[in-house]
Amino acid sequence: TQLLEQSPQFLSIQEGENLTVYCNSSSVFSSLQWYRQEPGEGPVLLVTVVTGGEVKKLKRLTFQFGDARKDSSLHITAAQPGDTGLYLCATLRGGFKTIFGAGTRLFVKA
Amino acid sequence: DAGITQSPRHKVTETGTPVTLRCHQTENHRYMYWYRQDPGHGLRLIHYSYGVKDTDKGEVSDGYSVSRSKTEDFLLTLESATSSQTSVYFCAISFGTSGNTDTQYFGPGTRLTVL
DSSP: OOSSEEEOSEEEEETTOOEEEEEEOSSOOSOEEEEEEOTTSOOEEEEEEOSTTOEEEETTEEEEEOTTSSEEEEEESSOOGGGOEEEEEEEEETTTEEEEOOOEEEEEEO | OOOEEEEOSEEEEOTTOOEEEEEEESSOOSEEEEEEEETTTEEEEEEEEEETTEEEEOTTOTTEEEEEEETTEEEEEESSOOGGGOEEEEEEEEOOOSSSOOOEEEOOOEEEEEO
């Protein structure tokens, strides 16, 4: 059982559609991060959320941290092929050790 | 982009042979990490370093050792490679920002195949 459960595991949609992916846990976190990984590359940090209920926007991406700080969501509006990739949520545990979820693999078809 | 390089980028080796992967940074970041990435598991921490000669185990450290003799270099060694260690290995660095907002910067990865 992973500390961070991500859903769905895989998502294939048409360009222009909206989507939401989730990161859930039974534990409370002091912060949660979202990374995006493109094929053949390392992950890149998109955002860090630290306050329960916090909402952050990054162009067409909206990130929300649950009120109880146990879950987070990533919503993409009008998805584009450039959004294709693996979306990973992560949290710091025990100092500077980061634990990652298994990820949601998104494919946006043109 | 953070200056992180990994070498080699690809390696094929045989079971039982030793393998060393190198991570090199030009950012003078204090923290360095080694992860492996396998389908269905995301990224799992193998070992990390919080300074020269200061290292600690991650969640999947069995069969791996690390060394950091200089700030810029972090080596991952598989003493006797096994097929279960076939994976993509990523190095990462971070400054060590307090307040649970530390950002990790990842290298391009090394694809290791153990036959």
